[in-house]
Amino acid sequence: MNKRGGVAAALVAIAAAVLASTAGAGSTAADRLQAVDCSGTIKLPLLTPLTGGGGPIGNEQLSWAKYAAKTLGPKLKLKIQIVGGDTPVEKGPGEAQKVAQKFISDSQVAAVLGPATSGGVASASKSLAKAGLLHISPSATDSALAAGPKGKRTASPVAFFRVVGGDYVQGPTDANYMVSKLKAKKVVIVDFQEPYSVGLANAAQAVLKAKGVDVTRLSTSVDTTDYSSLVTKVPNDANVVFFPTQQPEDAQTFGEQLLEQGKRATMFGADGTNNPAAFKLAGSYVSNFAPDISGIPGNAARIAGWKKDNPKASLGSFGPPTYLATQVEMMAIAKACKAGGGSIKNRATVLKYVRGIVVPNSILGGTFRFSKSNNEPVNPKFYIFQIQKNGTYKLVN
């Protein structure tokens, strides 16, 4: 063997040794990573848009998650730190996957809140599930993410749960309201070519068509800001424009441009447009997975406490489900800690306990529990609000 051949052989041997040691270290590191000490601080990251168009919604969710951790932690003997993971809508669904990777490698993370958007769940759920991380979304509604109405599990692995219903509930609820209350004969549906929007648009369209409504489907990208030419395509005699977007400012712009072009169709947004600060076109409608929680018995103290921590914030519909998701995760973590004698041996243990969690007098009203057949809440509902002249949302259904 000449000198050059010897060097090459040595390099190959070193590389093989490094690979072998890395593989061994990998499995050890994974085990070490999954052991969570319950006496220390446990992190719950919230993957949600904290900046960008969805920023106000994400920050509302973050404030409620922090409030839940602060108030429920002592009762459950847990020290929980809520960590924000920013996934701006404008950066696309893939951002959730990147942010999730950071939390997967953090040994203090026992479970994840979110991702908040359906696209985010679709992109990050597989990695989170592989790491054994329970992730409960407070707002992702795409039907395909968890399980459809017949209890059949679809796209996502078992680690994903949500505390709100899917679009298989929202789409029909919205469509039925358009037909029965708004007497719609011609509806235009605009989708944004991303999982949340397309899924919800499809769910509503199926019901509308089944009821004999004339449906026109339009499609655009999430980057669109000027809708003039899309509005031009809305027929003059359309009764309703269904606009499932995650950027409420866009619903406002679309509504204004409808009026600018003399079109009288009623704007109908969904949970993604449920933001009184941004979508305030009087007479329009929005749906949401949470009711106005202020009327639910037992919530007065919770709302007062949250307002004390967030004096400038106003009560919205996205925060309370986040409080509930945080509560469910904390209860599952507490059970896993108890079973593990003060530590969670493996992150997947938290998953084992989550299905059995029951929350009496939940912030969304009544008793909360997951269905036995899938990862959805039992009897999910959607609520419809009408935007008033002063910009407030009034519950109408």
Next chain:
Amino acid sequence: MDTFTQLTLNGLTLGSGYALIALGYSLVYGILKLLNFAHGDVVTVGAFIGFGMLHVLGGSTDPVVPVWLLLVLITTTAMAGCAALGVAIERFAYRPLRDAPRIAPLISALGVSFFLAYSLQLLFGSEQRDYDAFSMADGALFFKGFSIGAVHIPLLRIVIIVSAFALMVVLWFLVNKTRTGKAMKATSFDREAAAMMGIDVDRVIVFAFVLGSALAGAAGVFTALRVPTYPSAGFVVGLKGFTAAVIGGIGSVPGAMAGGLILGLAEAYTQGYVSTKWSDLAVFVILILFMLFRPQGLFGRPDIAKV
């Protein structure tokens, strides 16, 4: 026919904004042969300056001055602010690299672009911001105007299109009929010879940045009056403005105007007659076709190398 009229109106509104932005690219490229990639972000800064001025003047629902004056003030403030920003960018990011290889100022331009976008995000957050022109004077800007057939031409669009064209005419006059404009043309033709003829080249370059950035400020306000804006919005509008400049013939003032309008109309017609999904594709296909078959653009001169 009504659809065509409406789409033409949409295209003219969009295109007048693109034309204002394209003019900034053309002015700077004409003189420095520099692609000022920060120009789109100057447009966004203009929109934010206008937003700040709107708040100083009481906001859209309850302004302390009449609406026409409000619009004039937010536009002129944005133009002045962006002009000052343009001077600063030229002085600190481009002038030190004027004699460096051409890649250096290009990289500097990208750096300035990121600096501006992320500074806005740091200062104001990345939420979308809306001028809420719909609430100004109880919606008069949207509901007043005139009609062509069944198509309503709202006051706001009239204001935007007329103002943009007025600014383009002023620019054309400045470039073609004033001594400074002639100095700009001379500098564009041959910078060294212009300097030898006694033209203060530095002053001319600064003037080009002042004009281009002021137009960007106006474009920022005109855009934000109709649609929400956010700190990173400059990237896409900058790209469209640059495309318009290339189509018209980069370095040519009338070319930038024509390129902007062609781009706006192409976008609107594609959205209206084909699909919204295809509008950006159509825009960039036009760009590629020009690059292949008429790289000098509509009004540009072909580069002829002396051998």
